[in-house]
Amino acid sequence: MTMTAIDRHLGFQQAALNARAYRQELLAANIANADTPHYKARDIDFKEALMGALNGKVKPLALATSAPRHIEGGEKSPMTPFVKYRTEHQSAVDGNTVDMDTERAAFAENAVQYEASLTFINGLMRSMQQAIAGQ
Numbered sequence: 001m002t003m004t005a006i007d008r009h010l011g012f013q014q015a016a017l018n019a020r021a022y023r024q025e026l027l028a029a030n031i032a033n034a035d036t037p038h039y040k041a042r043d044i045d046f047k048e049a050l051m052g053a054l055n056g057k058v059k060p061l062a063l064a065t066s067a068p069r070h071i072e073g074g075e076k077s078p079m080t081p082f083v084k085y086r087t088e089h090q091s092a093v094d095g096n097t098v099d100m101d102t103e104r105a106a107f108a109e110n111a112v113q114y115e116a117s118l119t120f121i122n123g124l125m126r127s128m129q130q131a132i133a134g135q
Helices: 004-032 046-054 098-134
Strands: 042-044 084-085
Touching: 004 042, 004 046, 004 098, 042 046
Parallel strands: none
Antiparallel strands: 042 084
């Protein structure tokens, strides 16, 4: 495997981990705001976000500023363009669209997939280390 192939492969895994991590933040925010009136549940389409990251549509994370002479900051996350409001299954009287069953299931599924990606990367690194060591 050449360095370019390794970089490309690890770049894919990095983009996937970044998208999963951001999705986990969104799902956690949905769960935390389950009782907030008029809160609208949000999520990302993982496939769309990953394809956007791989095609260069995701800019690097911008810096936040706290003084006028600092470099200008941008959006909070490079994945922000892929955030969508979740389809409402059952309307609440207070206008909140969080369905706790949906959010918990999505959170657990995303956590398992994130862990699987980490396991895959660890296996790849272990294989590369063994190849370098000549085993």
